[in-house]
Amino acid sequence: MKTIAIYNNKGGVGKSTTTLFLADFFSSLNIGKNKARILVIDMDGQASTATALLGLQEVAESQSAEQSFPHFLKALHDNVSGLKLSHYIKIRKAGITKSKNIPLGTLGVMTPDRPTTIKLETSWDMASFLKTSSRLKKSLTKNFDIVFIDLPANIDERNKLALTGILIADRILIPTEPSRIALNALTDTFDIIQYARGIAVKSQSTPSIAGLLLNKTDRRTRQYKLHHKELFNLANHHHTTVFKNFLPSAPALAGSSDDSISFSTLKEKYETYYDNVRRVALELAGKCGYRLSAARK
Template sequence: MHVVAIYNNKGGEGKSTVTVGLAEFLAANRGKKVLVIDLDAQASSSCALLGHKSLNAAIDEGRTVVELAAYLRRSRRPIVECSKYLTWRAGAEARGAALEEIALLVPDGDRMFDVEDSMRWGQHNHLFLEHLKPALTEFDFVLIDLPSNVTKASMISVNGLAMADFVVVPTRSTHISLNGLPRTFSLIDQVRDVSGTGRPAVLGFLLNATNKTHQQYRSIVKPVVEASTDGSLPPFFKNHWTPSPALEAATDEDRDARTLKERFGAGYDRARLVARELETACDKFEFQPVKPVSRSIWERLGLA
């Protein structure tokens, strides 16, 4: 089982779109059993995969991360059966890479913050790692969609990071997007230090809505790519998502898609290659002691 957090502390970088794309292709193209844990109160991933009707039904029936987190905080015991908290998106009947079944753990809006008020850094950081993660071994991939603007007080998100093996950092090719990277890495480092496991490891940066032939990429992103090449930063995915209305529309819950090609249109090949690269990178990754990215590197890149 690989647990992968999709995280960038800056909003608008495409975290939910990437989460949905990875989930659909890992399930339908790579034949993996996938769980999506949606920790963003906006529930973009949940709406895209389930639709509002099924999402609201899950909330009404108490099948959300709020009930799960509250239970773990009270009991401090492993979950024996997590299925009562999960909602399943059924697969489709169609020819040609039909959409497959995907499990979801959905959020519940502002109630997320109510539960977090009762959780404390240093006391409740590892509830998901110690008591939820062991119950998820039936899944090949667990994808965690994290919100932006996460702080140490965002204890549900902190728990999501703490249980992750890897982090994928989606980023657009703008300076304002790259400016969010130091804060993103700061929280990852803090969670890793408290966990004592050396995890999560940053698997890499995934460029989103990026055209590598444009001057914007060459002047803004390429220096950061070069810093990753010399080992100062984690690597960039070889494949990336180009500017594509089809990819952006893939998370439209009203889109009546039954196959991957219907859902992702012209973005099919891009999303497929990224999912395959993610699978290979997770399988081949060798965990080693992680050295935090120093402030001097961010300053050299003009991002601190």
């Protein structure tokens, strides 16, 4: 199992959108000979990714039934007897898109719940989060090939759950934009990652950065021309790279996360941008050493 956290401490750069695209893309592939088993953990109280995948109602139901991700952490921590991981995972079912017959894979989704997160963060110290997160990893390992974690923006040392999300990741993917404000915010992002690495227990491996992914990007614009060199230098300074492929700014991509449009048509909604999503996903797969192939029907 590989865990990939999607993180930038700046808001609105495309963390949730990227998580959604990647999880959806990988869910329709094979890893080795078998269907890729993909889980999305939404750690952002806003629940953008969970809502896009499951719809508002199912997210609300999972929260009120105490089946959200923080509820699962609590149950793990409390050693609840007969604890079942599947109880806390909602499924975006496999199927075929309506008009173009594109296969959609099954996706597991764990939902966020802000009140429960706040309760845990006020009553547990960081050590409890770290201890529980190693149990969490053990319980996920057997069941999934790739776990995507969608993180919130504005993480600081008080956000122990989000810090746990950074720490349980093997790799961190940083979506960003080629703008001055996005560039300025990157230092903050690298600082938080460094902070998280610093609180890891000695036996724990810490995440490496998979790279910076340019989102909402048009290479012909003045903004890109002005800022891309600095972005590459900054990546280099932090021992990482900028993805060769990028995601353009497009209404079709923004619309993909709109849960009022049936998610089963997502790939049709990518429209001509599907290839951008595919290239980014394959570049990530290459960086993570996955052997992917098209899934048999």
